[in-house]
Amino acid sequence: MGFRPAPGARGRSRERHADPARRRELGQRGRRGRAAVPRLGRRRPRAVRVRRAAARRGPSRRHVTGRSPTCANPGRLAVMERTLERIPPKSADLSEWYQAACYQAELVSQAPVRGCLVLRPYGYGLWERLQAELDRRFKETGHENAYFPLLIPESLLTREAEHVEGFAPEVAWVTEGGSEKLTERLAIRPTSEVIIGVMYAEWIQSYRDLPVLINQWANVMRWEKRTRPFLRTAEFLWQEGHTAHATEQEAAEEVARMLEVYREVAEDVCAVPVYKGEKSSSERFAGANHTYSIEALMPDGRALQSATSHELGQNFARAYDITFAAEDQTQQHAWTTSWGMSWRMLGALIMTHGDDRGLRIPPRMAPVEVVIVPIPRGDTTALDAAAKSLHEQCKAAGLRVRLDDRPGQSPGYKFNEWDMRGVPIRLELGNRDLEAGVVTLVRRDKAVKEDGQKQQVPLNEIVAFIPTMLEQIQHNLFAQAKTFLQDHTIATLDRDEFIRLLKERAGMIDVPWCGDPACEVAVKDATGATTRNLRQPARAERCVPCGEPARYQAYFAQSY
RNA sequence: CGGGAUGUAGCUCAGCUUGGUAGAGCGCUGCGUUUGGGACGCAGAAGUCGCAGGUUCGAAUCCUGUCAUCCCGACCA
Structure with missing residues (x-):
C-alpha cells in the first residue's frame, strides 16, 4: 500500500513540504x-x-x-x-x-505498510466499545488480564507440530536486531498459545494452581495475501483468552461458556445474529481437538466467522510441559483452552447494519449515541445557549453525545455526514423548535421520510426519552438482521437443490452431513462453499452431499 | 503465487497517440452573504507527474527496469 496522508489532517501537506527526506522516502513507495x-x-x-x-x-x-x-x-x-x-x-x-x-x-x-490498518479515532471508539463489553464479561466469568511478548523464538514455536504447520505460511519473522543478525529467528506472534503455554508450564505445579484464567488484549500478525479493512488484515487487534484446567470436563465447560459470551456480545451488543456450532475437522484451529465458532451471515450471502473458542485438549500441555501434581498424587498434563474475538466483529457489524447512506451503528456500540445539530437562523444567541444546555443535560445523563456547532457547514451537510457515520439519534434544534418548546429527534435506523423517522419531543422530556429510543433502535436493528438471517437460512434434503443454493450464495444452507473431510472438499470444488459450523444430532439419516450416514446438522456457505 | 489493470494537487480524474512553461472539478485557506436533508460569490494556497536509468537541445508524454496498489483466481486456525 502506498503512503496516504490523512485527508483533512490540517497542516499535513505543509509538513511534507518542509521535510525533503520524508518526501523522498514517501516518493519511493509511491504516493498514490x-x-x-x-x-x-x-x-x-x-x-x-x-x-x-x-x-x-x-x-x-x-x-x-x-x-x-x-x-x-x-x-x-x-x-x-x-x-x-x-x-x-x-x-x-x-x-x-x-x-x-x-x-x-x-x-x-x-497505512504505508502492506496489509496494515490505521484505526482512526472514530474506529477506535468502536473498538473501545467492543473491548468494554467483552472485558466486563470476562471479569464476570472470573478472568484476569495479562500481557505476553510479541516475539516468539522459533525453537519454541515449532514444538507443537500441527500448530506450526497450520501457521507456517502466515508467520512474519524478525531476523535482525540492530545491525546484528540473530542466531535464532523470532516469530511475530500469529497467536499466543505458544508463549503463554511456556509460561503456564512455569506457573502451574499443583492442582491447587488451577484453573488459570487469563485474557490478553493484543495485536497479532498473519501475513495475509489479500486484505480488507477489519475482515482480513496483516496486523489485527483482538483478545485471546488462555486457560488451563485440571480436567477435560472443566476445559469443555470453559470453552462453551466463552462461546456463549461471544454470542451474547454479537447479538445483544452488536445486534448481529449468529449461529453457534463446532467447526469441521478441516476448519479446526491448528493444534485443537475441538473448535467452536459463532457465524454471522453477511448481506451478500457469505458467512463471517466472528469468534472462536478452542478445546486444546492436552496437546499444548504435552508440547510445553504444562504438568501438575493431582490430588491423587499423580503427575498430569493440564487441559487448556483458548478463545478469541477480533476487530473482525466490527466488520460484521458494519456490513450487517449499513445502508445506502452509510453506517448504522447499534446504540450499545455507538461511540456517539446522540448528535445535536443546531439550525442557526438570524440571531442565534438563544439557540446557542439552548444547544449548549441540551448538550450538558445529555452528558450529565451519561449519554455519549456530541454537539456539532461547526459554523462552516450547513445543517444539511451535517445531517448527511452523521448519517454516514451511523450515529443512532440526531437532535435538531432550531428557532422553530425553541418557540414550540420541543426538539426534533431523528432516528438513523429509519429511512428518510419513513414513518417515525422524525418526531418532536418536548425539551423537558427529551433527556429521559433518549434511552428508551436508543433501546428501540437497538432492538429494531437486531430484528432486521435476525429476519435476514432467518430468511436466508434454508434447510434442504435434496442434493441438487443444495448445490444450486450454494452456487447462488443463497445463505446458510442447513443440511445433514457425514463429517467426512473428503465430502466437504467435494462440495467446495463444486460450489466454493464449506461447512461453517456443525451441531448434533443430524435431522435425517443420510448426508445430503454424499449419501453416507449423517452425523451432524451442518450450515454450509461461502465464507469471507 | 498466476492472470488483468492503474500510478499526475488532499480526493476523483484530464493531459501522453503527435515530446516544447502543470490542468479541471471537489476539498482546503481568507472575507462576505447563507443555514430545517450535501448553500453561494470573490480571492488564495497546494503537484520535482510512483521511483531509477536511457533516448533527446528539451520527457508527465518515447524506451528499459523497478516499486506499489487495485481487480479476478489460488491460499487463508
Whole structure:
C-alpha cells in the first residue's frame, strides 16, 4: 500500500513540504498507489455521472463517450458509478460499499505498510466499545488480564507440530536486531498459545494452581495475501483468552461458556445474529481437538466467522510441559483452552447494519449515541445557549453525545455526514423548535421520510426519552438482521437443490452431513462453499452431499 | 503465487497517440452573504507527474527496469 496522508489532517501537506527526506522516502513507495476511496452519497455533476455510467457499460464505451477507455481503471469506475447512481450498494456490490463506508466514515485509513490498518479515532471508539463489553464479561466469568511478548523464538514455536504447520505460511519473522543478525529467528506472534503455554508450564505445579484464567488484549500478525479493512488484515487487534484446567470436563465447560459470551456480545451488543456450532475437522484451529465458532451471515450471502473458542485438549500441555501434581498424587498434563474475538466483529457489524447512506451503528456500540445539530437562523444567541444546555443535560445523563456547532457547514451537510457515520439519534434544534418548546429527534435506523423517522419531543422530556429510543433502535436493528438471517437460512434434503443454493450464495444452507473431510472438499470444488459450523444430532439419516450416514446438522456457505 | 489493470494537487480524474512553461472539478485557506436533508460569490494556497536509468537541445508524454496498489483466481486456525 502506498503512503496516504490523512485527508483533512490540517497542516499535513505543509509538513511534507518542509521535510525533503520524508518526501523522498514517501516518493519511493509511491504516493498514490492505493485503493480509490469512493464517496458515499456525494453526487457529482450530471455530465460526469452520465459519462461514467456510459463508460462502465462495456466495450462500446469508446463510441458512447468518444474517449479512449485505456486510461480508466474499470474498478474505480465501478466504484464511482455505484455511489453516484445510488444503486442499492449492498445488493449491487457489497465489497465496494463496505470499503467506501469504512473510509468515508473515518473509521480507518490505509497505512504505508502492506496489509496494515490505521484505526482512526472514530474506529477506535468502536473498538473501545467492543473491548468494554467483552472485558466486563470476562471479569464476570472470573478472568484476569495479562500481557505476553510479541516475539516468539522459533525453537519454541515449532514444538507443537500441527500448530506450526497450520501457521507456517502466515508467520512474519524478525531476523535482525540492530545491525546484528540473530542466531535464532523470532516469530511475530500469529497467536499466543505458544508463549503463554511456556509460561503456564512455569506457573502451574499443583492442582491447587488451577484453573488459570487469563485474557490478553493484543495485536497479532498473519501475513495475509489479500486484505480488507477489519475482515482480513496483516496486523489485527483482538483478545485471546488462555486457560488451563485440571480436567477435560472443566476445559469443555470453559470453552462453551466463552462461546456463549461471544454470542451474547454479537447479538445483544452488536445486534448481529449468529449461529453457534463446532467447526469441521478441516476448519479446526491448528493444534485443537475441538473448535467452536459463532457465524454471522453477511448481506451478500457469505458467512463471517466472528469468534472462536478452542478445546486444546492436552496437546499444548504435552508440547510445553504444562504438568501438575493431582490430588491423587499423580503427575498430569493440564487441559487448556483458548478463545478469541477480533476487530473482525466490527466488520460484521458494519456490513450487517449499513445502508445506502452509510453506517448504522447499534446504540450499545455507538461511540456517539446522540448528535445535536443546531439550525442557526438570524440571531442565534438563544439557540446557542439552548444547544449548549441540551448538550450538558445529555452528558450529565451519561449519554455519549456530541454537539456539532461547526459554523462552516450547513445543517444539511451535517445531517448527511452523521448519517454516514451511523450515529443512532440526531437532535435538531432550531428557532422553530425553541418557540414550540420541543426538539426534533431523528432516528438513523429509519429511512428518510419513513414513518417515525422524525418526531418532536418536548425539551423537558427529551433527556429521559433518549434511552428508551436508543433501546428501540437497538432492538429494531437486531430484528432486521435476525429476519435476514432467518430468511436466508434454508434447510434442504435434496442434493441438487443444495448445490444450486450454494452456487447462488443463497445463505446458510442447513443440511445433514457425514463429517467426512473428503465430502466437504467435494462440495467446495463444486460450489466454493464449506461447512461453517456443525451441531448434533443430524435431522435425517443420510448426508445430503454424499449419501453416507449423517452425523451432524451442518450450515454450509461461502465464507469471507 | 498466476492472470488483468492503474500510478499526475488532499480526493476523483484530464493531459501522453503527435515530446516544447502543470490542468479541471471537489476539498482546503481568507472575507462576505447563507443555514430545517450535501448553500453561494470573490480571492488564495497546494503537484520535482510512483521511483531509477536511457533516448533527446528539451520527457508527465518515447524506451528499459523497478516499486506499489487495485481487480479476478489460488491460499487463508
